[in-house]
Amino acid sequence: MREGTASASVSLDRLLELAEVLGAMMERGVTKHGLTRARAGLLWALFHDGAMTQRALAARLQVTPRNVTGLLDALEADGLVARAAHPTDRRATLVSLTESGRTLTVGLRVGRDTLARELFGDMPAAQLAAIQDGLETVIARLCAIGRASG
Template sequence: MKSLHDKSEGTASASASLDRLFELSEVLGSMMERGVAEHGLTRARAGLLWALFHDGSMTQRALAARLQVTPRNVTGLLDALEADGLVARAAHPTDRRATLVSLTEPGRTLTAGLRGGRDALALELFGDMPAAQLAAIQDGLETVIARLHAIDRISS
């Protein structure tokens, strides 16, 4: 049976861990903001490009669902990205009501560059870390992320 002392130590340790995650989130968020701004992007626009880079061409509705934003929000993002020559919209080949969104060649080049920056940071952070330590970090983060998704679903 856990004593009150054991429980308070566990709470303190859990709170300290969450504080570290908040700090990590702030540092990574700030780095992401600066990184995408160097390319003339916002995080929202970069997220849209990243989705197309990883998942390929898709409809505006699918993009909205993938990014968990409204279709109107996606339209605004696409207007700006299309004006910058990074995405192209075209009629869907089989659904005349839908618009298909694709990366242009400059859009693919830009997102490949962003991926290269991400890969370089990953190597800097984790390249010399022992495999067991890296696996423990990944396992712990998977658990935390799954729990956060579960909490978020309950709250929504």
């Protein structure tokens, strides 16, 4: 960016453009696997955090338990997740990835890792660190704004 062109408004415009581009890429990526972004997010949560109750999934995804039920119904019908009785709480249902769900999620991670290498693989460490630091600050501020307004 040329000297004198950096401003808060220009920076926000660039972030919004980035969000649009990444959102469209994510949408295409999950759609080619027959998923929605919400379903992919649920699979990703199970992949990273392991089996959990439907209530824990709802909290993790910051959605209602009813929303999780709908997502799980579709993912279970596709053979990507399985629900079972919780071993110690008979009122709870435990959700886990099936082998097909795990395979699909590993594929999503490979795609993510490939994109990361294409974007950042040859970037100098100092520049990459500056991007990460800046993004951490922006994310923290957005979270604080969201908490204050919500």
